[in-house]
Amino acid sequence: xxxxxxxxxxxxxxxxxxxxxxxxxxxxxxxxxxxxxxxxxxxxxxxxxxxxxxxxxxxxxxxxxxxxxxxxxxxxxxxxxxxxxxxxxxxxxxxxxxxxxxxxxxxxxxxxxxxxxxxxxxxxxxxxxxxxxxxxxxxxxxxxxxxxxxxxxxxxxxxxxxxxxxxxxxxxxxxxxxxxxxxxxxxxxxxxxxxxxxxxxxxxxxxxxxxxxxxxxxxxxxxxxxxxxxxxxxxxxxxxxxxxxxxxxxxxxxxxxxxxxxxxxxxxxxxxxxxxxxxxxxxxxxxxxxxxxxxxxxxxxxxxxxxxxxxxxxxxxxxxxxxxxxxxxxxxxxxxxxxxxxxxxxxxxxxxxxxxxxxxxxxxxxxxxxxxxxxxxxxxxxxxxxxxxxxxxxxxxxxxxxxxxxxxxxxxxxxxxxxxxxxxxxxxxxxxxxxxxxxxxxxxxxxxxxxxxxxxxxxxxxxxxxx
Numbered sequence: 442x443x444x445x446x447x448x449x450x451x452x453x454x455x456x457x458x459x460x461x462x463x464x465x466x467x468x469x470x471x472x473x474x475x476x477x478x479x480x481x482x483x484x485x486x487x488x489x490x491x492x493x494x495x496x497x498x499x500x501x502x503x504x505x506x507x508x509x510x511x512x513x514x515x516x517x518x519x520x521x522x523x524x525x526x527x528x529x530x531x532x533x534x535x536x537x538x539x540x541x542x543x544x545x546x547x548x549x550x551x552x553x554x555x556x557x558x559x560x561x562x563x564x565x566x567x568x569x570x571x572x573x574x575x576x577x578x579x580x581x582x583x584x585x586x587x588x589x590x591x592x593x594x595x596x597x598x599x600x601x602x603x604x605x606x607x608x609x610x611x612x613x614x615x616x617x618x619x620x621x622x623x624x625x626x627x628x629x630x631x632x633x634x635x636x637x638x639x640x641x642x643x644x645x646x647x648x649x650x651x652x653x654x655x656x657x658x659x660x661x662x663x664x665x666x667x668x669x670x671x672x673x674x675x676x677x678x679x680x681x682x683x684x685x686x687x688x689x690x691x692x693x694x695x696x697x698x699x700x701x702x703x704x705x706x707x708x709x710x711x712x713x714x715x716x717x718x719x720x721x722x723x724x725x726x727x728x729x730x731x732x733x734x735x736x737x738x739x740x741x742x743x744x745x746x747x748x749x750x751x752x753x754x755x756x757x758x759x760x761x762x763x764x765x766x767x768x769x770x771x772x773x774x775x776x777x778x779x780x781x782x783x784x785x786x787x788x789x790x791x792x793x794x795x796x797x798x799x800x801x802x803x804x805x806x807x808x809x810x811x812x813x814x815x816x817x818x819x820x821x822x823x824x825x826x827x828x829x830x831x832x833x834x835x836x837x838x839x840x841x842x843x844x845x846x847x848x849x850x851x852x853x854x855x856x857x858x859x860x861x862x863x864x865x866x867x868x869x870x871x872x873x874x875x876x877x878x879x880x881x882x883x884x885x886x887x888x889x890x891x892x893x894x895x896x897x898x899x900x901x902x903x904x905x906x907x908x
Contacts, residue, residue: 450847452855453525456862458829460517463866465825466818467511472586472633473640474504475579478559480672482572495665499885500644503877505560508552510873517862525855529836529846532610536602536619540592548585552578583633590632594625596837597828598698604840611837623698627691628828634684635824637676638784639817645673646814647881649807654884656804665885667801670810674800678788685781689744696745699838700754702831705765706774707741708734709755716741716753721775724767729757731771763834770831777823780816787813 478501485493522530530538558566558574566574601618602611613619648670655663696703703709708724708731709716718740722731742751756764787810794800801807832838836846 446844449850449852449855450844452852452859453847453850454843456525456855456859457518457521459859459866460514460521460862462822462825463870464511464514464518465822467507467514468582468586469632469636469639469818469821470507470643471504471511472582472636473638474500474507475575475582476637477640477644477672478504479572479576479579482575486568486572492665492668495885496669499665501560503880505556506873506877506880508556510870514866514870525848525850526836526846527848529841532608532841532846533596533837534610536595536611536613537592539613540588540595540620544585544588544592548581548588551584552581555581586632586636587629590629591620591622591625594628595619595622597628597832598622598624599837599840611840624691624694627687627694631684631687631691631824632821634680634687635817635821637680638684639821641673641676641680642784642810642813642815642817644669645677645810646812648673649811650882651884652801653804653807653811662801663884663886669885671800674788674791674810677784678791681781681784681788685785688781692745693747696754699832701756701759701763702765702770703745704754704756704758705767705831706770706827707745707753708767708771709741709753710757712752712755712758714742714750714752715739716745716751718744722771724771726764726767731767765831765833770827773823773826773830777820777827780820780823783813784816784820 478497481493481497481500484490485497555574555577558571559578562574563571599611600622601613601615603614604610605612648666648668651663651666652670655666692703705724708719708722710729710731715738717736717738719731720735720737722734724731739749741753743749745751745753756767790806790809791800794803794806834843835841836843
């Protein structure tokens with residue numbers, strides 16, 4: 442039977458996992474979509490082709506909704522640090538608190554300052570200045586991700602600090618070492634590409650939906666849908682293989698600094714050279730073995746060390762109380778990798794269809810891309826599960842245990858708040874998601890999107906093309 446403190450700790454972890462799991466989807470959507478909007482407006486300014494302005498107006502409304510939900514969902518986590526994780530806030534606050542405050546002072550104010558111009562100022566400030574506002578908002582989303590990932594990466598690979606011998610607090614010694622910690626560059630690029638891929642599949646799925654609907658009704662070719670579908674597939678074609686390369690580099694970095702995490706996600710128990718790669722199995726923490734393992738000889742060493750003779754760590758090298766729960770990260774990692782491979786196949790498939798001039802005509806491929814709409818976000822969430830659960834039992838890897846980071850909160854209080862969060866989140870963000878789907882179900886080539894009016898603010902304004 443579990444101790445009440447252990448139950449409370451587990452509930453606190455579940456609560457934070459739920460809230461951040463919901464929240465992370467919105468910033469990722471905002472990052473990718475903001476950059477996409479900057480590309481659309483830039484192409485429109487360069488080519489003067491109306492279709493790109495049409496798509497900009499179409500997606501900027503979705504961006505405003507997603508951005509708002511991201512802000513609302515993110516506020517909750519700030520309070521959770523104080524209520525559920527006071528030990529972490531007290532000990533790691535001198536570092537993580539400063540990094541997160543930089544995110545507010547730079548990125549959030551930058552986004553908030555130019556968001557109004559981006560949404561409502563196209564007919565008031567001129568096209569070029571409006572484009573600057575769009576690019577600034579896109580830059581702000583990237584800066585926001587930079588500070589947040591720097592803070593989280595420091596928790597994964599801490600450096601540049603000292604520990605106060607009296608209070609046990611982490612005190613900064615070298616801010617450059619803290620910010621640019623060993624895992625930060627890999628995780629920043631990996632997360633950025635993940636956001637681009639997630640949005641590419643979402644945009645491609647919306648384009649596929651409208652193309653399928655146009656074919657069914659035999660109305661028109663829906664040129665805006667064709668353009669957004671083509672742009673999304675180009676992004677997928679180039680970024681998906683690049684993500685695989687970055688993921689491999691990130692894996693090498695993790696093997697160097699967090700070998701226990703690698704052992705857990707690989708399901709390896711014995712340290713060995715020429716290690717096999719376990720494609721499937723069921724890790725058993727009690728029996729210390731992976732049951733029903735399907736292995737590829739030598740592939741584990743080759744993938745993880747780029748050498749057939751490379752040594753791969755096993756979980757038995759680490760004390761039982763310092764091992765991450767292997768079953769969780771084992772399967773979350775494989776789901777992420779499987780979806781990534783499927784994304785690469787979709788990109789290569791689009792090249793083949795382009796060559797045969799059937800990219801917009803293949804009903805099977807259009808339906809496949811439509812079904813892949815959530816693939817990027819699911820893969821991203823699986824990646825976060827692998828990263829965060831694989832770090833356990835540490836909050837600051839190797840230095841501060843999760844059990845020592847939690848607040849002395851009753852399990853009953855955590856149960857009540859967790860249930861309340863689930864109910865409120867499902868209602869609020871479920872409603873927002875339904876509204877977003879209804880918004881995107883309207884074709885970008887409908888009269889409302891083709892009459893030259895910007896329908897974002899309270900009053901429509903005619904676009905002055907002479908500016």
